[in-house]
Amino acid sequence: MSSPPAPFTASPSASGSPGALLTEVAEVQEALSSTRLGDASGQPTGTQRAIRWHPPAYDIRVEDIDVPRILHPDDAIVKVKLAALCGSDLHIYRGNGGVKDVHTCGHEFIGEVVALGSSYGSQAGDRPALYSSLKIGHKVVSPFTVNCGECSVCRLGYTARCPEGALFGSPLLDGGQAQYVRVPKAGGTLFDLSDSSTWSSSMAPEERQTALSKLSDRSLLMLADILPTGVFAAVQAINHPKVQPVLTGKPWPLCFSSVPESNNLSILDEDKVFTAGIVGLGPVGVCAAISLLDTLSTRKVPFHIIAVDPNGSRRTKMKAVYDAIDVSGKAGGTFEVLAIDEAKARANEVTKGVGCTAVLEVVGNSSALDFSYTLVRAFGVIVSVGVHGEPPLPFNGRQAYNKNVSLDFGRCPARAMFPPAFDLLVKRQDIFGQVGEPASLIDRIVDFDQAVESYSSFDKGEIGKVIFDPWK
Amino acid sequence: MSSPPAPFTASPSASGSPGALLTEVAEVQEALSSTRLGDASGQPTGTQRAIRWHPPAYDIRVEDIDVPRILHPDDAIVKVKLAALCGSDLHIYRGNGGVKDVHTCGHEFIGEVVALGSSYGSQAGDRPALYSSLKIGHKVVSPFTVNCGECSVCRLGYTARCPEGALFGSPLLDGGQAQYVRVPKAGGTLFDLSDSSTWSSSMAPEERQTALSKLSDRSLLMLADILPTGVFAAVQAINHPKVQPVLTGKPWPLCFSSVPESNNLSILDEDKVFTAGIVGLGPVGVCAAISLLDTLSTRKVPFHIIAVDPNGSRRTKMKAVYDAIDVSGKAGGTFEVLAIDEAKARANEVTKGVGCTAVLEVVGNSSALDFSYTLVRAFGVIVSVGVHGEPPLPFNGRQAYNKNVSLDFGRCPARAMFPPAFDLLVKRQDIFGQVGEPASLIDRIVDFDQAVESYSSFDKGEIGKVIFDPWK
Structure with a gap:
């Protein structure tokens, strides 16, 4: 026509x-x-x-x-x-x-x-x-x-x-x-x-x-939907200002400027490990994991990721996906798939009690958000890409202040996310095909x-x- | 000793x-x-x-x-x-x-x-x-x-x-x-x-x-405290991923990558105007305004800022501070100081109904946060540097999702913020001295x-x- x-x-x-x-x-x-x-x-x-x-x-x-x-x-x-x-x-x-x-x-x-x-x-x-x-x-x-x-x-x-x-x-x-x-x-x-x-x-x-x-x-x-939404979660976490010290190796807020570091503070290799929680391992959660792994590996950022879901078959799927990713796509890090009751203690161990640099909340309800809050570090970021209901948020302003937490909510702009989602789709035909x-x-x-x-x-x-x- | x-x-x-x-x-x-x-x-x-x-x-x-x-x-x-x-x-x-x-x-x-x-x-x-x-x-x-x-x-x-x-x-x-x-x-x-x-x-x-x-x-x-905390508010807003399309002139998420724009979308000059609300004009709010103005002017980003406080004497102070800043420090934008009942309608006019790119919430209570939510655009950022109490947050997950809002909470790391705060102090002796x-x-x-x-x-x-x- x-x-x-x-x-x-x-x-x-x-x-x-x-x-x-x-x-x-x-x-x-x-x-x-x-x-x-x-x-x-x-x-x-x-x-x-x-x-x-x-x-x-x-x-x-x-x-x-x-x-x-x-x-x-x-x-x-x-x-x-x-x-x-x-x-x-x-x-x-x-x-x-x-x-x-x-x-x-x-x-x-x-x-x-x-x-x-x-x-x-x-x-x-x-x-x-x-x-x-x-x-x-x-x-x-x-x-x-x-x-x-x-x-x-x-x-x-x-x-x-x-x-x-x-x-x-x-x-x-x-x-x-x-x-x-x-x-x-x-x-x-x-x-x-x-x-x-x-x-x-x-x-x-x-x-x-x-x-x-x-x-x-x-x-x-x-x-x-699912691939761009997963990428959207990872892109927001990776580009958040609060995580830039970990990624750039320059302390906050010098990571945004050309000001040289003073001789008072000096980031060590152990500080440059990106630790993440992924809460919810449905198809979008798996896509978020793939996208995050891809970005961290490409940028050669060391990482520890804890991926969590109460559903055993989803955990099995997530493990199989991770196993299927070639070594270059997961170099330099650890990736553990856990049930909820195991995850908090393990995140605590892996992050030495500090909590995760970022948590991708890929469920969209209060309990997932609440659990994300327990996993995230002070000065950490929770990215929530799920559709939430109308109950009150599971933490108050004092809790948000006390942890210096950042929160990114909302629907993926899938039209705009097409370029990186397409690139990832091409790279990961082992999974998507x-x-x-x-x-x-x-x-x-x-x-x-x-x-x-x-x-x-x-x-x-x-x-x-x-x-x-x-x-x- | x-x-x-x-x-x-x-x-x-x-x-x-x-x-x-x-x-x-x-x-x-x-x-x-x-x-x-x-x-x-x-x-x-x-x-x-x-x-x-x-x-x-x-x-x-x-x-x-x-x-x-x-x-x-x-x-x-x-x-x-x-x-x-x-x-x-x-x-x-x-x-x-x-x-x-x-x-x-x-x-x-x-x-x-x-x-x-x-x-x-x-x-x-x-x-x-x-x-x-x-x-x-x-x-x-x-x-x-x-x-x-x-x-x-x-x-x-x-x-x-x-x-x-x-x-x-x-x-x-x-x-x-x-x-x-x-x-x-x-x-x-x-x-x-x-x-x-x-x-x-x-x-x-x-x-x-x-x-x-x-x-x-x-x-x-x-x-x-007050100067680094004000700078902290501005730094978080300016470096937030969601505002990068406005600042870089490249659409989300291409602003983070080397992927060229397609011929389907092209940002216009009118899209590159940074619009901001500042809620609360106590000393920290004034410092946040000075820091934001300084950054936007230095980077030659056009802006419209609406600064809001219910207290008339604080508004008078904020106006005097803005008047005292030399032209180069406020080039390329408008800065309006308003009472709460005037602010929402004016923000609506200034942003053509879209809402503000970023809102700096420098009070630390539910009503200020709620008002910030009404001012912010979809895909906008609320930075809250005040000390909050324990009432529930004034919006739920559905509202946060529907507006794709981002929230940054927490206490200023004043020790770390010293370099940019010192630079601003030196620049603005007309106000701080x-x-x-x-x-x-x-x-x-x-x-x-x-x-x-x-x-x-x-x-x-x-x-x-x-x-x-x-x-x-």
Whole structure:
């Protein structure tokens, strides 16, 4: 749909108010109902199968619903090849998300563009490159949230908090566990896997294209959420000012300046050991561990890492992943996988009673955060990338002051995290490329008939990451 | 006391357990009682005048007490020239600190070394330089907490959390609002103002010595707490990873790597404006503002700053300080001083509804932290350097997640912050060098007879920073 005349001329509302956007959507819907844009543009019509959530909780149904349609000139329709089930889908599944409306589930999907709104093509001008270059037939992977790519928030790379953003698989936006999905602001949101010149990585363009061609769809699907979110956790910890003395070997605050050290203080080798806790070893926790190990090894920083989860099968998976990583990827450190009751004493031993330089909290609840607080050192950093509920935080201001603790909360800007996540995906095909192996993150690929059972087993921690093939 | 034979041979316990330290102190006390170390070494004896706190609250008395004595080989006795009253003294004053024991107040003092324990002198070996170089008669200023300067925590520059540390002016350690004060671990704690070769700054040694010679004692006293604490707030904000896109002009997370930008996102000049809130304009808040302005101007970062306090006289002081700063020190930005009810709307206007890149919370209570949360942008940073109480934090995990907020808590490592604080002190003598002027931080210098009234007026916000002269 890159060439036929557009049936309406509503201009893209990159910086419009929500009110203006709603008016525009209404106009678009009116236009659609009279002109049958879908049919005219080759957009799929009819019905499709989709995994749907019903209130109040634990009620997943596979239903036949209308295929989505272009509702705004910036929309794309993607035919889903694979869609994954994510730990954060469980918030809504369990009825904990404050959600009341039936909707299509899922925020991790990879597929092929089958229809594009009228914003796409040569008339896109200086909008993000994808508005000019994205074509029907291109393979794409989507971050788990929409972002416009044009506002100040997006330009700064804070794409998870774009004011025009929305989470796939929520009442605001049907998700990708379906045969087709509508992607709003697709020119700001999607990664075009058919045209790697539209994004960057640390690889040269040719090398990047070759690497890309070797990656399976299931492996690229990890770029939708879990891999960038894991990298996000590690990047925040590694770049936090409080940990720079350990990484640079210059004491606080001289690590930020050109002021020479005085002869009063001198960092020893033993001070330059990065100690970390990883709390929660679901798929995102494993990705965070891989990313942290990769960065520490690349930068030749000695480390001791304690990875913790109460679930034995998750610990087994984490151990297998660590064993599968080649020696160069884990040189210079120790990595121990422990149950909660063993972890505190061991962290105490390993850090000589000081506590961990950083703790990556990859669960998103009060008890995980509380446990992270017990593990972290004074002047340490807790990075929490999980979705939290509404109970009070498990420590007060006095406790935070007494430990000089830093806390980084929030949702991964997956769109912005693409370059380092892609680089890591290419490096670690031993882990991301497999299915059902001891060291693979993906446990199984199933059809929609197994959706109800898969949600239930995943919720109980009986199985690992599940991918749905909507066409099987 | 740098040469006479030591009356005991207890070795310095740089990394001893608290239990071992207590045993050692007991041994030292026993040694003292039998050998009269004080008299033998020229250590002052007799009584002195001191400002003392009595439980339960609001009970300040000037009393005659024994002069402090060397209790450990690492101790120094300092004859206090000037001692200041600090906002955080009010926690104990008001009975909010959980403190029950009578003690000498004050954690900001400058003075002259009059006695040294047996650790000092040529036998100090490879201990911190001051153990070899500090002499009786040297002028010193002390950070507000003790730190050993030898453990891993100190080597990394996290001096505020040295396991052997203690806060002056608490039941654990008598403070500096007295004629004499005992400084434990003085070789790790003090700044020697008579020998600037023992510390570093961005200035060349000769330039540093010249600058130092021009500074008044009252101005150097600001290095004990309020100036480094203000700098600590600004340094944490400026170096936080989440603000690097604004400062570097490269989007998150490319600001940390050599990966080139794709053609999909491009930061505009308007995105590179650092917007900040400063909540609380007591002396530390003013120092934080001066430090932030200095850094942003030096780095030529455009800025909008909203400085907020409910107290009109504090706002007047902050305005006068800003007016006094030369144009080069505030080039490229706007700085507005507002009451709380005006601030939120104005921050909203200035930041176009996005919120502030960083908020410096320089109060230390729930309402200030809550207000900081309302001011900060998504992906913004709240730096809180105040002493908090024990109520729950004023936002929950869901709110922290929804705003992708980062929080940095804790006590300033004043010992480590000395180099940038000294540099700023030298630069801003227009503000730090004056007394009782509209733009000076120091409101008045009084004698101990005015202590009771000064505490009361300072507590009520009627007067600004007070300095006591114990000999007047």
